Structures are given as C-alpha cells and as structure tokens.
Amino acid sequence: MPSESKATAVHLNCSTADKPGTSPRFDEELAAETTRLRWLHGLLTGELAAVDGRAATARATPAGEELSARWERDVSEFRWSERAGALRAARAGLCFGRLDQREGAPTYVGRIGLTDPADGESALIDWRAPAARPFYCATPVTPLGVTRRRHFRLAGTAPDERVATFHDDVLDGELADDTEAASDPALLAALKAPRGSTMRDIVTTIQAEQDDIIRLPLAGTVVIEGGPGTGKTAVALHRVAYLLYTHRDRLARSGVLVVGPSAGFIRYVGGVLPALGESAVVFTTPGRLAHGVVATAADPPEVARRKGDLTMIEALRRAVADRQELPAETIRIELEDVTLELDRATAREARRRARATGQQHNAARSTFRDTLGRLLVDQGLERLDTRLEDPPELAELLAGLNLPEIEPAGAAEVSAELRHELREELRAAPEFHEAVEALWPLLTPQRALADLFGSLDRLAAASGGPDHAPGGSTDPGSVDGSVDGSVDGSVESTDLSVLYRAPGSPWTVADAPLLDELDELLGPLPADAAAAKSSIAEPDARYAEGVLTVLTSADRDLAGEDADELRASDFVTAEQLAARHVPGVPLTVAERAAGDRDWRYGHLVVDEAQELSAMDWHVLLRRCPSRSITAVGDLAQRSAPAGARSWADVLGPHLAQRWTHRSLTVNYRTPAEIMVPAAAVLATYAPEHRPPDSVRETGEQPWERTVPPAELSAVLSAVLDAERSRLDGGTLAVIVPEDADPLPAAVAGVAVHTPSSSKGLEFDSVLIVDPGRIREREPADLYVSMTRATRRLGQLHLTS
C-alpha cells in the first residue's frame, strides 16, 4: 500500500443513511477502502505462502537421533502449521474496522494481525490486541483517543472481498452523538440475519460490556451471569480466543476445556473457535465427564439430587472400602501336606497393610494378595512344624535319658525350602486366587458403580453409620482405614437406598461425575498401567524429559516472580508427556488432551453452568488446578434438579470467596415482543430475577392457539407449512415436553427438541407444543423454550 494513502485520515462524517451511490465522496472512500482491503489480502496470501514453505521445510528436516534436534524440528513445524491455520481461518472477513485517532495514521482492525514487510509496520491489528480495544469500547464520553470508528460490511469471497458499505461512529467532540447500541447498523444487521445451523463469531460487533469481560485476566474464576440471549456463550468463546492469543505460550500447550450442556450445543458452537483460528480447545458435556462413557439418560429428580451432592465423595470412598472385604466364613485352601485357613483375622491384617500403602484400590491389591500369601505360608509352616514335632511321651522319655542336645542339621535350609514349596503350591491353588478376587476384586469404575447401585446391601454400607461398616463386617475393629486412609466411620451417614436400580440400567448424566470419582479412587487396572508404561519407549521418555525441561524454564520466564504460578511440571510428569507423545504423529493439544483422563487444562469454560451439580464441579476442578475458570450461566434457566440455586452454594465448597461475578443485561437474541410473555412466565417462578432488556423489536407478535389433541396433527402440518414458507433460509424448531408422546408425521424434516436439548440453542422460528405440560414439570423449561426464538414464537396448547 502506498504510504500516503495509508496515512490518509479523511474525517468524513458519514451518517448511517449513507449508501453506495448516494454521494461521490462516499463512493470514493468506499473504493479506497476496497483497495486497502485487497492490499491486506495480498499481504495475507504472501505470508501464508511463506509460512507454508517454512512448515514444509521443518517437516522435511532430518532430525537424526538427537532428541533436542527432534524437539526443535517438531516445535518449529507445529508453530508454522499453527500460524498457517490461523491465517487461513482469517481470510473471510479479514478486515472489519478502522480507527482514526487524534494523532497518527488510521489503524485497521481485523481477524488477525498482519505486518507490512516493506516497512515492518503493523498493517492490520488483531481484534484481540490491546490496540484494537477502542474499536469495541470507545464512546463519545470516553473516546480513548479515537476520533472516528468505521465498521465495514464486506461482500465477495477472499481474496477478492470488497467493502460493500461502511458506517461511521464519530467520537470527536461536538460532532459526536451518543449512539445507542440499538442504532448500531452493524449490530442490527448481525442480529436480524437469519440463523444457520451453527453459531457465528461476533468479532465485528462485540459490545463494550462484553469486551470488558472477554479481556478479563487469565487468573482466577469469574462467573458471568445474564438472562437468555445476553451473549454469554458468545462472550465465553471469544474470551477463550482472547486468552489463547494473549497467553499463547501457556495455554496453547495445556489447552482449554469447554463444557456445554449437550452434544447438540457443542455441534452448534463448535465452529466458532476454529473460525477464529484457534484449535487448542476440547469440548465436552457433563455426561462425558467420565473417561470412556457417554451418559445421556436422566434420573428422577430426587435421585439426581442425591447423586449430585458432595456427600457422594465420602459415600464412594465407603463403597470402595466395602469392596475390601473380610470372609464371612473361614476359607480352606487344601495344599499337598497341609490345609491353610484364611480366616477374618488373617484377611484383616492383609487388608490393613494394603490400605496402609495409601495406594488406589487396584494398585493396593497386590499388597493385599502378597501379604495374604505370606501370612498363609507362615501359617502352613507353623502347622507343618507342629505336626513334625515328637509326641509328648517320647519327648519326656528322651529328656529323661539326658542325651546331649542334637542340633537339627540344616534347619534353616529345610524351612526356606519348605517355605518356597508352600509358596509355589499356594500360587497354583485356584482357591487362593478366588479368595483374593472375592475379598479385594480388581474394579473398573463402571463395575464398581453398577455393583453399588444394584445392591441394597452395598448401598447400605456406602451410606455409612454405625450399623454399616464397610468391608463386609459390623466388627468396629475392621474399619481400619481406607484406600486412602480416610474412612473412619465418623462421617455422617446418608441413606442411599434411593439410588438402587435394576442391573443393566443405562448410565445417567448424574452417574458421570461418580464414575470419574471412582476412577480416582480405583486407579487403572494393573494390566492397563503396565501396558501404558511398557509402551513408552526409552528415547520417547527422554524426549519428554527434554520437552518438560524446556517448557518449565519457559514457564518460569513467563511466571516471573510469582510463586503461586503453576509450572508445566505441576500439570504433567515426563512419563505422562511421553505417553501422550506419539512419534511421527503430531497430535494437536486438543487431540492429546481429549484422549487423556489426567490432562490438566490451563483454562476451563463452563457454559449453562447453572445446570452443573456440586459433584460435576468437584470432578471438573480436578482438571483445572490453576482455577482459571470462566463460568457462564443463568440461575433463572436452571432445570437440573442438582443444579445451582446460588453460585456461592456450588462454588463455595471449592473456591470459598475466590471468584468474581459479572453481569450481562442486554438480550441480543429474543425480540421485545417475545420477551414480554417470557418475562411473565419468569415472574411466576423466579420474580427475583429481572429479565434482560431486548435490544430490538420486530413488530411481530408471538401467537398462541389451543387445539384438541385429535386435531394436533392437522394444525401442526398447516402451521409448519406456513412457517417454512417464511423462513428465508433461517431455522425452525418444534419444542415438546421432555416426556412427550411421539409427534405426528407432520413434523418430519423439522428439528424437534425438548427444553433440555434446546438449552443454549436458538432458532429463527420456534413452535412450542403443549407448553402447559412443560411448565407443569418445570416452569424454567418454558422460559428457556420461549427465549430460543430470534424472530417468531408460536405456542400450541392442548385441551385436556
């Protein structure tokens, strides 16, 4: 770009009424902006070619056997490929704004930062850079040095995009008018546009109150609360992009975990971060919190409440301790010359020693088995010794003869040999192994939980209390510690019988954190642990050690003097890193993190956070030791029985007072006409919550109709036909009660949701069938359903 046009700052006060063709001056400027946009595309194309070339060169570089060379090559290839990905993602809609300052040349704001190679000056500012902040925050009252902000509307496809039109906010002294958000044409155009099947990013129109939250510091936990449509999800996702940009060195390695309410929601929002050029993100749902399990079923409310309570942590510890049993009757093990008796005292001693190791249940089993074996061999030796002794009469006679003491020749050897024989025999005895399996079984979380919920006795033992000592015994002396030594029988008992269910029942969402907690208590099966260890080749382990050293020293540089900062080694061990590193397969952080239960993320985002139970939070926080968390939610939309009634209730036990609260108040989704009846529903069950203020009106009133069930099919068919014809490329959804009867064929081809599956989503047109039933079950569900609509809402009531 020639430098004089780069420096030109034409202070033309274009009103929002300006359109191409309405003034020669406007058209001239439009052409100049398009020229500049094309120049920026040229820069991007040039950088992309250079970066692709560097990635290819790095890939082709032979690194030999030298581990540090391999590390350097891999890092280099990864970094160049990452930049190439970000450049590609930024092509569409590359530059969307311009800032004219009181001094100096105008700056251009876009989806990525670009530099002019001719002079090394910044040609385009990344929207996340501090210099771009005035684009979102400057107001006539606080102009932040900006005299004019220009929003571009682009047309065409990259690299041939053009500026179709632009709109200026004049922030300069007397010329400035205090423009309301609602009169921002770029925002209104974005809000009026028909919705697609996936969420779009909002980089071009982020509002000041949203930008404030997006740019909050990385450290600490923030709860963002706001009514439906206030942009909580959008803000949380853009905050992730901002954090990855600002703290790339730290977060791109550890990744960010985003938890959303459903798989449908994740599909809906999953494209936003890739579109912003970010990939180090893992998405999951509460039903997937346990490794290897996808739980979708729901529990009855009282069961979900109980499962979501933190008392389950202690109950599960007791349930695991209960699997470390004493035999009800003495178990006899017949060996060749002697019968061994595995009685309660022997088992108790072996259990005491195994528990004292402090290891997880599955790892501690080998101590239990080996101790039991040793005690039984001792018992066998004792029994054989006694049997070999002379009868008492003979011993008396021999004593009377007063013969000199005869040293038993090689007694020690005889005993060692005998011990060896007994040990081998015991090792080969199936009864011994059956006894070990019965008294201290190897357990997966799934088996442990299914066994627990399928047995009233086990549930009683896990409930605690004086009558239910874990470990198959009411003998108080038998409760001698736990897997981690913390079960002492003193914790208050909880009646868990409500959790009983028929064996073979599907996993529920509320089971997921319990399975994860059990995973923590049980640990891997020894075979898995051994396999994981042996699969780590020696050079890979050394490679990982090297990586860890580099990362840790880089972290130290980043962390400065702050002793509270976590280092790479706080998150991973070299062994874990090696296990995650597959030579020759450069997995992304997201891929590696998603496949690793023990991965510790650098930041955690929880969407629809009001739905999470205390147990969900408990297991999630384990994945984020830095407690760098963004939680977004709305207590008025809570329908999960174990969800949050107050943020202090769910966060207090984990974070005490160490979290902050921010609010969003403007509804960018639901038009005012729809918010009126939605607010009326809210007032019936949560009058303490203020509905958000809609940013726009559409002039279209929501409608309601009552039909007899027999006519539902015909009415639905007619209504849906009419809606389809008005969609104009937008989206339509029917929302039915959670326990609805199958819908008539008329809805074929239309997205059908329940209130819970519609959480976090939005559609241009929403039709609610049988709202009375939805409300009867959970009034918040009706509020959620009504506020999914961006344009039209209809409700079909059924006569009883």
Ligand SMILES: Nc1ncnc2c1ncn2[C@@H]1O[C@H](COP(=O)(O)OP(=O)(O)OP(=O)(O)O)[C@@H](O)[C@H]1O
């Ligand atoms: N600044 C903005 N510019 C353009 N669109 C926006 C802006 N803020 C929010 N929106 C749009 O408003 C809609 C609602 O946003 P979002 O889904 O993030 O709200 P929410 O608070 O998470 O809603 P809910 O709690 O109901 O799920 C989305 O289409 C989003 O893209």
